[in-house]
Amino acid sequence: MFGVTTSDDYQPVTWVGRHPVHVTTLLVAVHIFLMVVVCFLSALGATGFLGALIFDSAQVLSLGRVWQIATYAFVHLPYSATALLWFAVEMYMLFAFGRELERYFGRRAFIIFYLLLLLVPTVLLTVVGLWTRVGIAGSATLHLGIFLAFAAIYPHVEMLLRIQMKWIALIFVAIGTLAALANHNWADLIALWATVITAVSFVCFRGAGPELEWWSNFKSRLQPKPKFQIVSRETPRRSPEPENIHESIDPVLEKISKHGINSLTASERRALDRARNSLLKKPQ
Template structure:
């Protein structure tokens, strides 16, 4: 999977620019997570452990001591670990595509739904059965769920070693579930599948059951497929012009680098990248 370079005018204006590079909502989230990670490192260095305890999510603390702020603070509590880098890479690689597809408002709603809803549902489990408690911090499940949302949007896009994203998602879903079952981490397993369900619903919505029927999917595909004789020559000419434009942009990148591109050239490059993803999705 190629690392995306983001400049998409169709997805809305960037929040701000850094040296001619647009920063979208996903980029801002990465910056915030990195800042809170540094705070966590300093807290660990100065042995300020109460910071982790008070901001991490604990079902008993919320229910018995009404520490409701933990419902929103736990994703920003990062323990010093190399896993944090992988977490940010997942957000960078897949979050931008989901943000582009959903739009900034729906993407932000999805992100905070992944923070808030699984936590609230886990409280109901603990209230019913006090022996089932959970402690959570970090954003790994949130960003993995964004990968699930990406896989729902572009199931045929190729990731590692040419494997399609839908198969990568299924493999990781099975692995993480088996790990939780083996360790008897029932609350984490519940939280994990709640997050996955929220991500899938954000893409499919009430249409989720339509994707369970391959026959129905094939029928819909046949209805929307246009005969070849309906494709007019002007459209073909337009596509050729677009291809020539992309070739010129790629040649410019090879000679002068990404920083030499104008806003319109970056937008054209981004449109071509999204078109390729959608083409892979239809295969």
């Protein structure tokens, strides 16, 4: 769809006929199936069972219901038709952007990323629960993290009304933050910003490509400037200009004619050899 980078680990989990089934497709199917199950359980009045799956810091710390740290995201409470409509939008975000992240990161890295988005907020809320009781249900914040990670990798991709992804992500985070502050919903606020930090950090530490240019520029500004040392430049030696071979060798030849070749010194012999080699190299 949008991605330009494909990991070597982008392999399907299984195949249905000729159609590959990736991790993102399985996640969408699981969430939709469980949403239908929760709707029927709610109709049957099984609120006690659902309450045991929703994250509640008091139940986790006092009753040892540690599974709530993970199961909360799969309990989609059908408060109204609007809630179900937003659930459909959420599933679209998971399928469209999650598929691109899975292609970009690879299957194993994408699973790790999804688990981090799932667990980091509730682990942090469990710590907060030591001071005050907090709770959370549903996967809206989790799948917002999928969208934020995509926006961090491809910030300049244009969506509706030609608005770039980075601005849409900023608007979503701003709306979520303001809504949580206005309603004093500290659990949602903590979960939101834990998701933001987790998503952006994972993209950065996985090493995004050239699409995340703003992060590379930011890191370069934080790095200390290298200290330069002045190194003296060696002056190249000038090669001696070739001298006239006949003029340099004439005294040697005269000495040979008078006293014989055995009278030459070692330096004169070397000069004679150089002159002979130079004459041999000259074109005839």
